Amino acid sequence: MAIQMVDLRGQYLRLKDEIDAGIARILDTTQFIRGAELDAFESELSGALDGVGTLGVANGTDALQIAFMALGIGPGDEVITPSFTFVATAEAVGLLGATPVFADIDPATFTIDPDAIAPLITERTKAIVPVHLFGQCADLDPILELACSHDLAVIEDTAQAIGARYKGRAAGTMGGFGTLSFFPSKNLGCYGDGGAVLSPIDDWLAQARLISNHGSRKKYHNEVIGVNSRLDAIQAAILRAKLPHLEAFTAARQAAADRYDALLGDMPQISVPTRADYGTHVFHQYTIRVHGNDPAQRDALMDHLKGHGIPSYVYYPVPLHLLPLYKDDADACRLGDMTHTLQAANEVLSLPMHTELTAAEQEQIADAVRAFFAG
Ligand SMILES: Cc1ncc(COP(=O)(O)O)c(C=O)c1O
Structure with a gap:
């Protein structure tokens, strides 16, 4: 067998029975959008991440966009991100009419350099997005302190670092928002696109939930501009089979x-x-x-x-x-x-x-x- 960058098939064959059973369960119930499977996954994911609030969405890029929308980020605002990351980190900032502002990294960890952030802050800055690149957290304490003193939100882009810890705390749970990607090759990957928004702040997560579902809590009673971004039940079932591993x-x-x-x-x-x-x-x-x-x-x-x-x-x-x-x-x-x-x-x-x-x-x-x- 040739050496592979990522071996999705080998892992699937090892866990086949559990994964196939999950997919069959959804086909059987035909509850494809939201429903009990997604509720169960959200609560199990929360259990794995120190009890943080969780919301399953369609992918990690949407997770970032939904977090920015929940914070009201829009035209004229600025969001500080590292320059050394995948484009998705900055993409949603621009989609909302705001400007990403790029910071240099710490050469040891490849993550945003806390000292590079302060000179970039202006009265237009609304948020900082540290990216836990390659599976290791950015040095969050100085970033959280800086954010606190300038009244900025911190959104941890945790697409690549589910399960990592920073001073004992789970990656993605320390800022106002954290975001995950379940892209197939990620450490916890589904079999298509998937993602999650995390927040320890109930009101913030509720706002993200509202936005992710067309801005409506009650069907046909839309309250704000939202998006259609939900984690498919089949993907939730696959992730439920994989999460215990x-x-x-x-x-x-x-x-x-x-x-x-x-x-x-x-x-x-x-x-x-x-x-x-x-x-x-x-x-x-x-x-x-x-x-x-x-x-x-x-x-x-x-x-x-x-x-x-x-x-x-x-x-x-x-x-x-x-x-x-x-x-x-x-x-x-x-x-x-x-x-x-x-x-x-x-x-x-x-x-x-x-x-x-x-x-x-x-x-x-x-x-x-x-x-x-x-x-
Ligand atoms: C650092 C980072 N942010 C965001 C994303 C976007 O995630 P997704 O591909 O699920 O939209 C990715 C994944 O590809 C990523 O690596």
Whole structure:
């Protein structure tokens, strides 16, 4: 079997009976939209995340949009996000007529640098969106303090970090809102699109729930402009089958990360991921740096691995502030210094990481990495 970046099929075959039973249950009841299955999933998800309020929605991008809408973010407002993230983090800000403003990252963790945020705050700033990139939390306490002193909301983009902890607290539960993605390759993935909004504040979650369902609590009595964004019952059933395994999924990823560290950690040409001492890393990605700040060298390693039948991927080659979409937006890109973001985009390479990865496959991957630098 060829080495894969993510092995969805292997995991499915292992859990097939539980997953198939969940899907069959929905086909049997034909309760496809909302209903008891989604209610049950929301409550089980809450149980897994320190009791935070949960709302199942159609995907992680909608989760962000719904959180922004619940906060009333709109034209003239600004939202601070890292530049080194997937575009979805900033996309919904623009959809609502507001402006994302990009901050640099901490080079050790690839997450937003709390010190880069303060200079970007103006009277138009409404929120900060730290992204728990690759499975590790941003350093939240200084961000929460800054937000508190400037009366800003914090929305934790937790698409890549379900199950991670920050000083003992669950990722996604510490800001006013947290958002999850259940995209198939995520640490808890469904079999299509899915996402969730999290909030410890009942009124905020109620507002998000209202917005996610056409702005109506009672059918045909719409109160505000909303969207149609609900987690399908079939996806909820799949996620209910997988959620009890989340801790084991995380442990498998962490064990694989430990093995990679042992195999690659002594190589001077690369660095393995840093694990911040403030929390746990759930390794959505295992992302190395190829030293030298030279994307050609990193891409050459990627090509070499490909030649040996080993997939790898660059998350993300173009920081948001350089995308055609944003590069001419003087407000969004007003922080000139993006040193760490630029270097990360030039150096990062994510190696295969999933719950089914074997030690033998990792040895093969490590041998190929070593051979590249020896050659
Ligand atoms: C950091 C981040 N934010 C948001 C999203 C959006 O999630 P989705 O693909 O479910 O819309 C993703 C996932 O792809 C992501 O990685």
